[in-house]
Amino acid sequence: MPDTIEQRVAACIACHGREGSSSNSGYFPRLSGKPAGYLFNQLQSFRDGRRFHSDMVYMTRHLSDAYMREMAEYFASLDLPYPRVSTATDASAQVLAHGQALALKGDAARGIPACVACHGSALMGVQPGVPPLLGLPRLYIASQLGAWLTDDRHALPPDCMTDVGRKLSSADINAVASWLATQPVPANTHPAKSPPAPLPMKCSAMPE
Protein backbone atom coordinates (compact mmCIF):
# COMPACT_ATOMS: atom_id res chain seq x y z
CA MET A 1 0.00 0.00 0.00
CA PRO A 2 1.33 3.45 -0.84
CA ASP A 3 2.18 5.52 2.22
CA THR A 4 0.30 8.62 1.07
CA ILE A 5 -2.33 10.81 2.66
CA GLU A 6 -4.58 9.84 -0.25
CA GLN A 7 -4.39 6.20 0.79
CA ARG A 8 -4.70 7.00 4.48
CA VAL A 9 -7.99 8.78 3.93
CA ALA A 10 -9.31 6.25 1.42
CA ALA A 11 -12.04 5.49 3.96
CA CYS A 12 -13.63 8.85 3.09
CA ILE A 13 -14.16 8.07 -0.58
CA ALA A 14 -16.66 5.29 0.09
CA CYS A 15 -19.25 8.04 0.66
CA HIS A 16 -17.68 11.24 -0.65
CA GLY A 17 -16.53 9.82 -3.97
CA ARG A 18 -13.10 9.23 -5.44
CA GLU A 19 -10.86 12.08 -4.32
CA GLY A 20 -13.81 13.52 -2.42
CA SER A 21 -15.53 14.58 -5.62
CA SER A 22 -19.07 13.33 -5.17
CA SER A 23 -21.67 14.86 -7.48
CA ASN A 24 -24.85 16.71 -6.54
CA SER A 25 -27.07 13.69 -7.17
CA GLY A 26 -26.99 11.81 -3.87
CA TYR A 27 -26.65 13.01 -0.29
CA PHE A 28 -22.96 13.18 0.54
CA PRO A 29 -21.25 16.51 0.01
CA ARG A 30 -18.20 17.01 -2.15
CA LEU A 31 -14.98 17.61 -0.21
CA SER A 32 -12.38 18.41 -2.85
CA GLY A 33 -11.51 22.04 -3.32
CA LYS A 34 -13.41 23.27 -0.27
CA PRO A 35 -11.52 25.71 1.98
CA ALA A 36 -9.23 23.80 4.36
CA GLY A 37 -10.36 25.84 7.36
CA TYR A 38 -13.96 24.90 6.69
CA LEU A 39 -13.19 21.17 6.32
CA PHE A 40 -11.09 21.20 9.48
CA ASN A 41 -13.80 22.96 11.48
CA GLN A 42 -16.35 20.37 10.38
CA LEU A 43 -14.13 17.41 11.30
CA GLN A 44 -13.56 18.94 14.69
CA SER A 45 -17.28 19.61 15.10
CA PHE A 46 -18.11 15.96 14.44
CA ARG A 47 -15.51 14.85 16.96
CA ASP A 48 -16.41 17.41 19.61
CA GLY A 49 -20.19 17.12 19.56
CA ARG A 50 -21.24 20.10 17.45
CA ARG A 51 -22.38 17.99 14.48
CA PHE A 52 -24.10 14.63 14.75
CA HIS A 53 -23.99 12.55 11.57
CA SER A 54 -23.43 9.16 13.18
CA ASP A 55 -20.98 7.80 10.60
CA MET A 56 -18.91 10.96 10.78
CA VAL A 57 -18.98 10.88 14.55
CA TYR A 58 -17.58 7.35 14.44
CA MET A 59 -14.93 8.29 11.89
CA THR A 60 -13.63 11.32 13.78
CA ARG A 61 -13.89 10.30 17.39
CA HIS A 62 -10.23 9.39 17.88
CA LEU A 63 -8.54 11.82 15.50
CA SER A 64 -6.04 14.44 16.62
CA ASP A 65 -6.29 18.05 15.48
CA ALA A 66 -3.00 17.69 13.61
CA TYR A 67 -4.22 14.73 11.58
CA MET A 68 -7.60 16.30 10.89
CA ARG A 69 -5.82 19.41 9.64
CA GLU A 70 -3.73 17.29 7.31
CA MET A 71 -6.86 15.56 5.98
CA ALA A 72 -8.57 18.92 5.48
CA GLU A 73 -5.59 20.36 3.65
CA TYR A 74 -5.38 17.31 1.41
CA PHE A 75 -8.98 17.55 0.24
CA ALA A 76 -8.76 21.34 -0.03
CA SER A 77 -5.73 21.01 -2.28
CA LEU A 78 -7.50 18.83 -4.85
CA ASP A 79 -8.30 20.91 -7.89
CA LEU A 80 -10.66 18.69 -9.84
CA PRO A 81 -13.35 19.53 -12.35
CA TYR A 82 -16.87 19.42 -11.00
CA PRO A 83 -19.19 16.86 -12.52
CA ARG A 84 -21.94 18.49 -14.56
CA VAL A 85 -24.63 19.78 -12.22
CA SER A 86 -27.99 18.27 -13.00
CA THR A 87 -30.56 21.04 -13.34
CA ALA A 88 -33.53 18.70 -13.25
CA THR A 89 -35.83 19.64 -10.38
CA ASP A 90 -39.42 19.24 -9.32
CA ALA A 91 -39.44 22.67 -7.69
CA SER A 92 -41.84 25.19 -9.22
CA ALA A 93 -40.66 28.40 -10.87
CA GLN A 94 -42.14 30.31 -7.95
CA VAL A 95 -40.19 28.29 -5.40
CA LEU A 96 -36.98 28.72 -7.39
CA ALA A 97 -37.54 32.46 -7.62
CA HIS A 98 -37.98 32.66 -3.85
CA GLY A 99 -34.80 30.65 -3.38
CA GLN A 100 -32.89 32.86 -5.79
CA ALA A 101 -34.07 36.00 -4.01
CA LEU A 102 -32.93 34.65 -0.64
CA ALA A 103 -29.57 33.57 -2.02
CA LEU A 104 -28.78 36.76 -3.87
CA LYS A 105 -30.61 39.45 -1.89
CA GLY A 106 -31.58 37.93 1.46
CA ASP A 107 -34.58 39.27 3.34
CA ALA A 108 -33.68 42.46 5.14
CA ALA A 109 -37.08 42.71 6.81
CA ARG A 110 -36.49 39.40 8.59
CA GLY A 111 -32.82 40.03 9.20
CA ILE A 112 -31.70 37.30 6.79
CA PRO A 113 -28.51 38.20 4.92
CA ALA A 114 -28.05 37.04 1.33
CA CYS A 115 -26.01 33.84 0.90
CA VAL A 116 -23.66 35.77 -1.37
CA ALA A 117 -22.81 38.22 1.42
CA CYS A 118 -20.70 35.56 3.14
CA HIS A 119 -20.32 32.66 0.71
CA GLY A 120 -18.83 34.87 -2.03
CA SER A 121 -20.47 36.53 -5.01
CA ALA A 122 -19.91 33.35 -7.04
CA LEU A 123 -21.22 31.23 -4.10
CA MET A 124 -18.05 29.14 -4.29
CA GLY A 125 -17.01 29.90 -0.73
CA VAL A 126 -14.40 32.20 0.79
CA GLN A 127 -11.03 31.38 2.29
CA PRO A 128 -10.31 30.20 4.89
CA GLY A 129 -13.58 29.07 6.46
CA VAL A 130 -16.69 29.61 4.35
CA PRO A 131 -17.86 26.68 2.20
CA PRO A 132 -19.11 26.77 -1.39
CA LEU A 133 -22.85 26.31 -1.80
CA LEU A 134 -22.91 25.13 -5.42
CA GLY A 135 -22.36 21.60 -6.72
CA LEU A 136 -24.01 20.12 -3.61
CA PRO A 137 -27.01 17.78 -3.42
CA ARG A 138 -30.32 19.48 -2.66
CA LEU A 139 -30.95 16.89 0.03
CA TYR A 140 -27.69 17.77 1.74
CA ILE A 141 -28.24 21.53 1.67
CA ALA A 142 -31.81 21.19 2.91
CA SER A 143 -30.81 18.84 5.71
CA GLN A 144 -28.02 21.17 6.87
CA LEU A 145 -30.30 24.21 6.87
CA GLY A 146 -32.87 22.15 8.73
CA ALA A 147 -30.23 21.09 11.23
CA TRP A 148 -29.76 24.68 12.35
CA LEU A 149 -33.45 24.95 12.86
CA THR A 150 -33.61 21.74 14.92
CA ASP A 151 -30.45 22.49 16.92
CA ASP A 152 -28.54 19.60 15.31
CA ARG A 153 -25.68 21.58 13.82
CA HIS A 154 -23.45 24.07 15.57
CA ALA A 155 -20.18 25.88 15.19
CA LEU A 156 -17.96 27.47 17.76
CA PRO A 157 -19.23 30.90 18.85
CA PRO A 158 -19.91 33.28 17.28
CA ASP A 159 -22.08 30.74 15.46
CA CYS A 160 -23.28 32.90 12.60
CA MET A 161 -25.16 30.22 10.65
CA THR A 162 -27.20 29.24 13.69
CA ASP A 163 -28.41 32.82 13.88
CA VAL A 164 -29.27 32.84 10.18
CA GLY A 165 -30.63 29.29 10.07
CA ARG A 166 -33.09 29.87 12.89
CA LYS A 167 -34.75 32.64 10.92
CA LEU A 168 -35.56 30.34 8.01
CA SER A 169 -38.92 28.66 7.56
CA SER A 170 -39.17 25.21 6.01
CA ALA A 171 -40.51 26.89 2.85
CA ASP A 172 -37.38 29.09 2.78
CA ILE A 173 -35.16 26.04 3.22
CA ASN A 174 -36.83 24.12 0.43
CA ALA A 175 -36.67 27.14 -1.88
CA VAL A 176 -33.05 28.05 -1.29
CA ALA A 177 -31.85 24.42 -1.36
CA SER A 178 -33.74 23.81 -4.61
CA TRP A 179 -32.27 26.87 -6.25
CA LEU A 180 -28.69 26.35 -5.05
CA ALA A 181 -28.65 22.67 -6.05
CA THR A 182 -29.57 23.42 -9.66
CA GLN A 183 -27.10 26.25 -10.35
CA PRO A 184 -24.24 25.39 -12.68
CA VAL A 185 -20.83 25.93 -11.13
CA PRO A 186 -18.89 28.89 -12.60
CA ALA A 187 -15.76 28.47 -14.74
CA ASN A 188 -13.59 29.42 -11.78
CA THR A 189 -14.61 27.03 -9.01
CA HIS A 190 -12.03 28.17 -6.46
CA PRO A 191 -13.16 29.79 -3.22
CA ALA A 192 -12.70 33.56 -3.17
CA LYS A 193 -9.66 34.87 -1.33
CA SER A 194 -11.74 37.31 0.70
CA PRO A 195 -15.40 38.21 1.15
CA PRO A 196 -16.89 40.68 -1.34
CA ALA A 197 -17.55 43.19 1.47
CA PRO A 198 -17.21 43.19 5.26
CA LEU A 199 -19.23 40.24 6.62
CA PRO A 200 -22.69 41.18 7.87
CA MET A 201 -22.08 39.34 11.16
CA LYS A 202 -19.32 37.93 13.32
CA CYS A 203 -18.45 34.33 12.52
CA SER A 204 -16.06 31.79 14.08
CA ALA A 205 -15.37 30.45 10.58
CA MET A 206 -13.75 33.76 9.63
CA PRO A 207 -11.47 34.89 12.43
CA GLU A 208 -10.79 38.61 12.20
Add this chain to the structure above:
Amino acid sequence: MLKRIVYTLTGLALLLALAFLALVALNLRGEDKLPPTPTPFESTQALVERGRYLALAGNCAGCHTVRGGAPYAGGLGIGTPFGTIYSSNLTPDATNGIGSWSVDHFWRAMHNGRSKRGRLLYPAFPYPSFTKLTREDSDALYAYLRSVPAASQANTRHALRFPYNTQLALAVWRALSFTPGVFEKDPAKPAEWNRGAYLVEGAGHCIACHGARNSLGATQDQRGLSGGLIPGENWYAPALNAADEAGVANWTLDEVVALLHSGTSARGSVMGPMADVVWGSTQHLSQEDVKAIAVYLRQLPQTPAPARPPGPLARDPAVMARGSAIYDQRCAYCHGDKGEGAPGAYPPLAGNRAVNMETPANLVQILRHGGFLPTTAGNPRPYGMPPFGSVLDDQEIAAVLTYVRGSWGNDAPPVGMADAMRR
Protein backbone atom coordinates in the same frame (compact mmCIF):
# COMPACT_ATOMS: atom_id res chain seq x y z
CA MET B 1 -49.79 -30.83 57.06
CA LEU B 2 -50.86 -27.64 58.92
CA LYS B 3 -47.86 -27.99 61.16
CA ARG B 4 -45.61 -28.08 58.17
CA ILE B 5 -47.11 -24.88 56.80
CA VAL B 6 -46.71 -23.10 60.14
CA TYR B 7 -43.12 -24.28 60.42
CA THR B 8 -42.42 -23.19 56.90
CA LEU B 9 -43.95 -19.75 57.43
CA THR B 10 -42.11 -19.22 60.71
CA GLY B 11 -38.94 -20.31 59.06
CA LEU B 12 -39.52 -17.95 56.18
CA ALA B 13 -40.22 -15.03 58.52
CA LEU B 14 -37.05 -15.75 60.43
CA LEU B 15 -35.11 -15.99 57.22
CA LEU B 16 -36.54 -12.68 56.04
CA ALA B 17 -35.59 -10.96 59.29
CA LEU B 18 -32.13 -12.44 59.09
CA ALA B 19 -31.82 -11.47 55.48
CA PHE B 20 -32.77 -7.89 56.34
CA LEU B 21 -30.20 -7.72 59.12
CA ALA B 22 -27.64 -9.29 56.86
CA LEU B 23 -28.53 -6.78 54.16
CA VAL B 24 -27.85 -3.86 56.47
CA ALA B 25 -24.70 -5.44 57.84
CA LEU B 26 -23.40 -6.39 54.41
CA ASN B 27 -23.98 -2.88 53.15
CA LEU B 28 -21.97 -1.41 55.97
CA ARG B 29 -19.13 -3.91 55.98
CA GLY B 30 -15.70 -2.47 55.46
CA GLU B 31 -17.02 1.03 55.93
CA ASP B 32 -15.49 3.41 58.43
CA LYS B 33 -17.72 6.03 60.00
CA LEU B 34 -17.03 9.49 58.64
CA PRO B 35 -14.80 11.33 61.12
CA PRO B 36 -16.72 13.91 63.22
CA THR B 37 -14.64 16.68 61.65
CA PRO B 38 -13.41 16.25 58.10
CA THR B 39 -9.82 15.11 57.75
CA PRO B 40 -7.75 18.24 57.13
CA PHE B 41 -6.81 18.32 53.49
CA GLU B 42 -4.13 20.39 51.88
CA SER B 43 -3.72 20.13 48.17
CA THR B 44 -0.31 20.39 46.61
CA GLN B 45 0.75 20.71 43.00
CA ALA B 46 2.31 17.25 43.21
CA LEU B 47 -0.93 15.76 44.50
CA VAL B 48 -2.97 17.45 41.77
CA GLU B 49 -0.58 16.13 39.14
CA ARG B 50 -0.76 12.62 40.56
CA GLY B 51 -4.54 12.86 40.53
CA ARG B 52 -4.57 14.10 36.94
CA TYR B 53 -2.53 11.07 35.95
CA LEU B 54 -4.79 8.69 37.86
CA ALA B 55 -7.85 10.24 36.23
CA LEU B 56 -6.26 9.32 32.89
CA ALA B 57 -5.41 5.81 34.11
CA GLY B 58 -9.06 5.39 35.08
CA ASN B 59 -10.36 7.22 31.98
CA CYS B 60 -12.75 9.13 34.25
CA ALA B 61 -13.46 11.56 31.42
CA GLY B 62 -14.58 8.66 29.23
CA CYS B 63 -17.85 8.59 31.16
CA HIS B 64 -17.84 11.90 33.05
CA THR B 65 -17.26 14.18 30.06
CA VAL B 66 -19.68 14.27 27.14
CA ARG B 67 -18.35 15.05 23.69
CA GLY B 68 -17.70 18.75 23.54
CA GLY B 69 -18.97 19.27 27.08
CA ALA B 70 -17.24 20.82 30.05
CA PRO B 71 -14.57 18.45 31.39
CA TYR B 72 -15.85 16.14 34.16
CA ALA B 73 -19.28 17.79 34.21
CA GLY B 74 -21.01 14.44 33.63
CA GLY B 75 -24.25 13.82 31.78
CA LEU B 76 -23.27 10.84 29.63
CA GLY B 77 -25.99 8.20 29.43
CA ILE B 78 -24.72 4.68 30.07
CA GLY B 79 -27.06 2.01 28.80
CA THR B 80 -27.60 -1.02 31.03
CA PRO B 81 -30.13 -3.86 30.92
CA PHE B 82 -31.88 -2.08 33.80
CA GLY B 83 -32.20 1.35 32.23
CA THR B 84 -29.93 4.31 31.59
CA ILE B 85 -27.56 5.66 34.20
CA TYR B 86 -26.19 9.19 33.79
CA SER B 87 -22.71 10.05 34.90
CA SER B 88 -22.51 12.81 37.47
CA ASN B 89 -20.80 16.17 37.70
CA LEU B 90 -17.36 15.76 39.30
CA THR B 91 -16.30 19.37 39.05
CA PRO B 92 -15.89 21.53 42.18
CA ASP B 93 -19.27 23.21 41.66
CA ALA B 94 -20.84 23.44 45.13
CA THR B 95 -24.42 22.69 44.04
CA ASN B 96 -24.15 20.20 41.21
CA GLY B 97 -20.59 18.97 41.50
CA ILE B 98 -18.55 17.70 44.42
CA GLY B 99 -17.53 21.14 45.68
CA SER B 100 -19.11 20.55 49.06
CA TRP B 101 -17.60 17.08 49.49
CA SER B 102 -14.82 16.51 51.98
CA VAL B 103 -11.90 14.28 51.17
CA ASP B 104 -13.57 11.69 53.44
CA HIS B 105 -16.78 11.81 51.41
CA PHE B 106 -14.75 11.24 48.27
CA TRP B 107 -12.93 8.29 49.79
CA ARG B 108 -16.22 6.76 50.90
CA ALA B 109 -17.58 7.08 47.35
CA MET B 110 -14.50 5.48 45.81
CA HIS B 111 -14.04 2.83 48.47
CA ASN B 112 -17.57 2.08 49.59
CA GLY B 113 -19.79 3.33 46.77
CA ARG B 114 -21.72 5.82 48.83
CA SER B 115 -22.48 9.46 47.97
CA LYS B 116 -21.88 12.40 50.28
CA ARG B 117 -25.45 12.18 51.53
CA GLY B 118 -25.04 8.47 52.18
CA ARG B 119 -27.00 7.17 49.21
CA LEU B 120 -25.83 3.94 47.66
CA LEU B 121 -24.25 4.49 44.26
CA TYR B 122 -24.92 2.46 41.15
CA PRO B 123 -21.98 0.27 40.16
CA ALA B 124 -21.95 1.74 36.64
CA PHE B 125 -19.55 3.91 38.61
CA PRO B 126 -17.06 1.07 38.92
CA TYR B 127 -16.43 1.24 42.64
CA PRO B 128 -16.16 -2.56 42.81
CA SER B 129 -12.79 -1.84 41.12
CA PHE B 130 -12.03 1.58 42.61
CA THR B 131 -12.40 0.13 46.11
CA LYS B 132 -8.90 -1.23 45.54
CA LEU B 133 -7.36 2.21 45.22
CA THR B 134 -5.16 3.34 48.07
CA ARG B 135 -6.33 6.21 50.23
CA GLU B 136 -3.41 8.26 48.90
CA ASP B 137 -4.52 7.76 45.32
CA SER B 138 -8.12 8.56 46.20
CA ASP B 139 -6.95 11.76 47.88
CA ALA B 140 -4.88 12.65 44.82
CA LEU B 141 -7.91 12.21 42.56
CA TYR B 142 -9.87 14.40 44.94
CA ALA B 143 -7.17 17.06 44.75
CA TYR B 144 -7.19 16.94 40.96
CA LEU B 145 -10.96 17.10 40.62
CA ARG B 146 -10.97 20.11 42.95
CA SER B 147 -8.60 21.80 40.51
CA VAL B 148 -10.65 21.49 37.31
CA PRO B 149 -12.92 24.41 36.38
CA ALA B 150 -16.27 24.28 38.20
CA ALA B 151 -19.19 23.63 35.86
CA SER B 152 -22.71 24.34 37.07
CA GLN B 153 -24.24 21.66 34.83
CA ALA B 154 -27.07 19.94 36.71
CA ASN B 155 -27.05 16.16 37.00
CA THR B 156 -29.47 14.11 34.93
CA ARG B 157 -31.79 11.73 36.77
CA HIS B 158 -31.15 8.07 36.07
CA ALA B 159 -33.82 6.47 33.92
CA LEU B 160 -34.02 3.05 35.58
CA ARG B 161 -37.00 0.74 35.69
CA PHE B 162 -38.64 -0.45 38.89
CA PRO B 163 -37.32 -2.05 41.07
CA TYR B 164 -33.81 -1.14 39.92
CA ASN B 165 -34.50 2.51 40.70
CA THR B 166 -34.81 1.80 44.44
CA GLN B 167 -32.14 1.94 47.12
CA LEU B 168 -33.42 -1.39 48.43
CA ALA B 169 -32.62 -3.10 45.13
CA LEU B 170 -29.18 -1.57 45.23
CA ALA B 171 -28.70 -2.71 48.81
CA VAL B 172 -29.56 -6.28 47.81
CA TRP B 173 -27.23 -6.02 44.85
CA ARG B 174 -24.41 -4.76 47.03
CA ALA B 175 -24.97 -7.43 49.64
CA LEU B 176 -24.62 -10.07 46.95
CA SER B 177 -22.01 -8.51 44.72
CA PHE B 178 -19.84 -5.92 46.41
CA THR B 179 -17.10 -6.29 48.97
CA PRO B 180 -14.96 -3.28 49.78
CA GLY B 181 -11.31 -4.10 49.98
CA VAL B 182 -7.90 -2.74 49.35
CA PHE B 183 -5.47 -4.02 46.80
CA GLU B 184 -3.25 -6.65 48.32
CA LYS B 185 0.21 -7.06 46.94
CA ASP B 186 1.36 -10.54 46.09
CA PRO B 187 4.73 -10.69 47.84
CA ALA B 188 5.77 -13.62 45.64
CA LYS B 189 5.56 -11.45 42.53
CA PRO B 190 7.88 -8.62 41.46
CA ALA B 191 6.95 -5.00 42.06
CA GLU B 192 6.27 -4.48 38.36
CA TRP B 193 3.66 -7.25 38.28
CA ASN B 194 2.03 -5.82 41.38
CA ARG B 195 1.92 -2.34 39.88
CA GLY B 196 0.27 -3.81 36.77
CA ALA B 197 -2.26 -5.71 38.86
CA TYR B 198 -3.05 -2.56 40.83
CA LEU B 199 -3.68 -0.57 37.66
CA VAL B 200 -5.69 -3.30 35.92
CA GLU B 201 -7.83 -4.23 38.92
CA GLY B 202 -8.09 -0.75 40.41
CA ALA B 203 -8.11 2.51 38.50
CA GLY B 204 -8.12 0.81 35.09
CA HIS B 205 -11.31 -1.12 35.98
CA CYS B 206 -10.67 -3.37 32.97
CA ILE B 207 -13.11 -5.92 34.33
CA ALA B 208 -15.98 -3.47 33.81
CA CYS B 209 -15.85 -4.40 30.12
CA HIS B 210 -13.61 -7.48 29.94
CA GLY B 211 -15.43 -9.33 32.70
CA ALA B 212 -18.47 -11.52 32.34
CA ARG B 213 -21.53 -10.16 34.13
CA ASN B 214 -24.09 -12.26 35.96
CA SER B 215 -27.84 -11.77 35.65
CA LEU B 216 -27.66 -8.92 38.18
CA GLY B 217 -25.16 -7.10 36.04
CA ALA B 218 -22.31 -7.72 38.45
CA THR B 219 -18.80 -8.49 37.29
CA GLN B 220 -17.33 -11.56 38.89
CA ASP B 221 -13.83 -11.36 40.25
CA GLN B 222 -13.44 -15.11 40.37
CA ARG B 223 -14.00 -15.38 36.62
CA GLY B 224 -11.47 -12.66 35.97
CA LEU B 225 -11.03 -10.95 32.62
CA SER B 226 -12.87 -13.69 30.78
CA GLY B 227 -14.63 -11.44 28.28
CA GLY B 228 -18.03 -9.84 28.24
CA LEU B 229 -20.60 -8.16 26.06
CA ILE B 230 -20.52 -4.46 26.95
CA PRO B 231 -23.96 -3.61 28.29
CA GLY B 232 -25.96 -1.47 25.93
CA GLU B 233 -23.31 -1.23 23.22
CA ASN B 234 -23.26 -4.62 21.52
CA TRP B 235 -19.48 -4.64 21.46
CA TYR B 236 -17.80 -7.70 22.91
CA ALA B 237 -14.78 -7.03 25.11
CA PRO B 238 -12.77 -10.19 24.44
CA ALA B 239 -11.28 -12.38 27.13
CA LEU B 240 -7.81 -11.29 28.18
CA ASN B 241 -7.07 -14.72 29.59
CA ALA B 242 -7.64 -16.77 26.44
CA ALA B 243 -5.34 -17.18 23.47
CA ASP B 244 -8.30 -17.57 21.11
CA GLU B 245 -9.70 -14.16 22.12
CA ALA B 246 -7.51 -11.27 23.25
CA GLY B 247 -5.06 -12.96 25.60
CA VAL B 248 -1.51 -11.69 25.23
CA ALA B 249 0.40 -14.50 26.95
CA ASN B 250 2.12 -15.36 23.68
CA TRP B 251 2.73 -11.77 22.60
CA THR B 252 6.05 -10.13 23.33
CA LEU B 253 6.11 -7.48 26.01
CA ASP B 254 6.84 -4.83 23.38
CA GLU B 255 3.81 -5.83 21.34
CA VAL B 256 1.49 -5.40 24.31
CA VAL B 257 3.09 -2.08 25.19
CA ALA B 258 2.73 -0.93 21.57
CA LEU B 259 -0.96 -1.85 21.51
CA LEU B 260 -1.71 0.09 24.69
CA HIS B 261 0.50 3.05 23.88
CA SER B 262 -0.09 3.51 20.18
CA GLY B 263 -3.31 1.58 19.51
CA THR B 264 -1.64 -0.77 17.09
CA SER B 265 0.98 -3.50 17.11
CA ALA B 266 2.32 -6.22 14.88
CA ARG B 267 -0.29 -8.55 16.38
CA GLY B 268 -3.43 -6.46 16.29
CA SER B 269 -5.04 -3.06 16.69
CA VAL B 270 -7.81 -1.48 18.74
CA MET B 271 -11.20 -0.36 17.48
CA GLY B 272 -14.51 0.54 19.10
CA PRO B 273 -14.57 0.91 22.88
CA MET B 274 -10.92 -0.16 23.22
CA ALA B 275 -9.98 2.64 20.83
CA ASP B 276 -11.78 4.94 23.30
CA VAL B 277 -9.61 3.51 26.06
CA VAL B 278 -6.34 4.00 24.19
CA TRP B 279 -7.43 7.47 23.07
CA GLY B 280 -8.55 8.64 26.50
CA SER B 281 -6.34 6.62 28.79
CA THR B 282 -3.51 4.21 28.00
CA GLN B 283 -1.70 6.37 25.44
CA HIS B 284 -1.17 8.94 28.20
CA LEU B 285 0.35 6.53 30.72
CA SER B 286 4.05 6.34 31.44
CA GLN B 287 6.21 3.74 29.73
CA GLU B 288 6.76 2.07 33.14
CA ASP B 289 3.06 1.77 33.89
CA VAL B 290 2.11 0.45 30.46
CA LYS B 291 4.92 -2.04 30.79
CA ALA B 292 3.66 -3.06 34.22
CA ILE B 293 0.17 -3.61 32.81
CA ALA B 294 1.67 -5.67 29.99
CA VAL B 295 3.67 -7.78 32.44
CA TYR B 296 0.53 -8.48 34.44
CA LEU B 297 -1.67 -9.25 31.44
CA ARG B 298 0.89 -11.62 29.94
CA GLN B 299 0.88 -13.65 33.14
CA LEU B 300 -2.87 -13.97 33.58
CA PRO B 301 -3.85 -17.60 34.18
CA GLN B 302 -5.01 -18.87 30.81
CA THR B 303 -8.29 -20.51 29.91
CA PRO B 304 -8.11 -23.06 27.11
CA ALA B 305 -10.35 -22.60 24.07
CA PRO B 306 -13.59 -24.57 24.29
CA ALA B 307 -13.54 -27.86 22.42
CA ARG B 308 -15.23 -27.83 19.05
CA PRO B 309 -16.61 -30.69 17.02
CA PRO B 310 -13.97 -31.85 14.52
CA GLY B 311 -14.13 -30.80 10.87
CA PRO B 312 -14.98 -27.46 9.31
CA LEU B 313 -18.33 -25.82 10.11
CA ALA B 314 -21.17 -26.06 7.61
CA ARG B 315 -21.92 -22.98 5.52
CA ASP B 316 -24.63 -22.21 2.99
CA PRO B 317 -22.90 -22.13 -0.44
CA ALA B 318 -25.37 -19.50 -1.73
CA VAL B 319 -24.52 -17.19 1.19
CA MET B 320 -20.82 -17.80 0.65
CA ALA B 321 -21.14 -16.91 -3.06
CA ARG B 322 -23.03 -13.75 -2.22
CA GLY B 323 -20.50 -12.84 0.45
CA SER B 324 -17.63 -13.47 -1.94
CA ALA B 325 -19.10 -11.05 -4.50
CA ILE B 326 -19.53 -8.35 -1.86
CA TYR B 327 -16.02 -8.96 -0.57
CA ASP B 328 -14.49 -8.56 -4.02
CA GLN B 329 -16.37 -5.35 -4.59
CA ARG B 330 -16.02 -3.67 -1.18
CA CYS B 331 -13.23 -5.24 0.84
CA ALA B 332 -10.53 -6.73 -1.36
CA TYR B 333 -9.14 -3.31 -2.35
CA CYS B 334 -7.69 -2.87 1.14
CA HIS B 335 -7.77 -6.33 2.76
CA GLY B 336 -6.48 -8.19 -0.31
CA ASP B 337 -7.99 -10.86 -2.55
CA LYS B 338 -7.16 -13.57 -0.04
CA GLY B 339 -7.67 -11.58 3.13
CA GLU B 340 -3.94 -11.06 3.44
CA GLY B 341 -4.20 -7.37 4.35
CA ALA B 342 -1.47 -4.79 3.82
CA PRO B 343 1.22 -4.60 6.49
CA GLY B 344 1.14 -1.38 8.49
CA ALA B 345 -2.08 -0.22 6.85
CA TYR B 346 -4.88 -2.76 6.74
CA PRO B 347 -5.09 -5.84 8.97
CA PRO B 348 -5.10 -9.31 7.47
CA LEU B 349 -8.45 -11.06 7.81
CA ALA B 350 -7.04 -14.53 7.15
CA GLY B 351 -6.04 -16.09 10.46
CA ASN B 352 -7.08 -12.97 12.38
CA ARG B 353 -8.36 -14.06 15.76
CA ALA B 354 -10.72 -11.09 16.05
CA VAL B 355 -12.33 -12.38 12.85
CA ASN B 356 -12.50 -15.92 14.17
CA MET B 357 -13.92 -15.19 17.61
CA GLU B 358 -17.11 -17.03 18.46
CA THR B 359 -19.26 -13.89 18.64
CA PRO B 360 -19.34 -11.78 15.47
CA ALA B 361 -20.62 -8.70 17.34
CA ASN B 362 -17.46 -6.63 16.87
CA LEU B 363 -17.16 -7.49 13.19
CA VAL B 364 -20.71 -6.32 12.60
CA GLN B 365 -19.93 -3.06 14.39
CA ILE B 366 -16.67 -2.46 12.55
CA LEU B 367 -18.21 -3.22 9.17
CA ARG B 368 -21.20 -1.03 9.83
CA HIS B 369 -19.45 1.97 11.42
CA GLY B 370 -15.86 1.83 10.18
CA GLY B 371 -13.48 4.22 11.85
CA PHE B 372 -9.85 5.19 12.19
CA LEU B 373 -7.46 3.72 14.69
CA PRO B 374 -6.84 6.31 17.41
CA THR B 375 -4.21 8.89 16.58
CA THR B 376 -1.38 8.48 19.06
CA ALA B 377 2.26 9.50 19.27
CA GLY B 378 3.23 6.09 17.89
CA ASN B 379 0.59 6.11 15.15
CA PRO B 380 -0.16 9.75 14.38
CA ARG B 381 -1.67 9.21 10.92
CA PRO B 382 -3.71 6.00 11.05
CA TYR B 383 -5.42 4.41 8.07
CA GLY B 384 -9.18 4.10 8.17
CA MET B 385 -12.10 1.86 7.35
CA PRO B 386 -15.26 3.28 5.75
CA PRO B 387 -18.66 2.82 7.37
CA PHE B 388 -20.52 0.29 5.24
CA GLY B 389 -23.78 0.55 7.16
CA SER B 390 -25.23 2.91 4.59
CA VAL B 391 -24.38 0.73 1.59
CA LEU B 392 -24.80 -2.83 2.90
CA ASP B 393 -28.06 -4.08 4.38
CA ASP B 394 -28.25 -6.58 7.23
CA GLN B 395 -28.42 -9.56 4.89
CA GLU B 396 -25.35 -8.40 2.98
CA ILE B 397 -23.47 -7.75 6.22
CA ALA B 398 -24.28 -11.29 7.37
CA ALA B 399 -23.22 -12.74 4.01
CA VAL B 400 -19.89 -10.98 3.66
CA LEU B 401 -18.94 -11.71 7.26
CA THR B 402 -19.94 -15.35 6.86
CA TYR B 403 -17.67 -15.44 3.83
CA VAL B 404 -14.75 -13.77 5.64
CA ARG B 405 -15.17 -16.12 8.61
CA GLY B 406 -15.21 -19.16 6.35
CA SER B 407 -12.40 -18.40 3.88
CA TRP B 408 -8.60 -18.60 3.63
CA GLY B 409 -8.33 -21.00 6.56
CA ASN B 410 -10.74 -19.08 8.80
CA ASP B 411 -13.36 -21.34 10.34
CA ALA B 412 -15.73 -19.38 12.57
CA PRO B 413 -19.48 -19.83 12.83
CA PRO B 414 -21.57 -18.22 10.09
CA VAL B 415 -23.09 -14.83 10.85
CA GLY B 416 -26.86 -14.91 10.93
CA MET B 417 -29.46 -12.24 10.42
CA ALA B 418 -29.99 -12.04 14.17
CA ASP B 419 -26.33 -11.07 14.61
CA ALA B 420 -26.44 -8.49 11.83
CA MET B 421 -29.70 -6.95 13.00
CA ARG B 422 -28.50 -6.30 16.53
CA ARG B 423 -27.69 -2.61 16.84
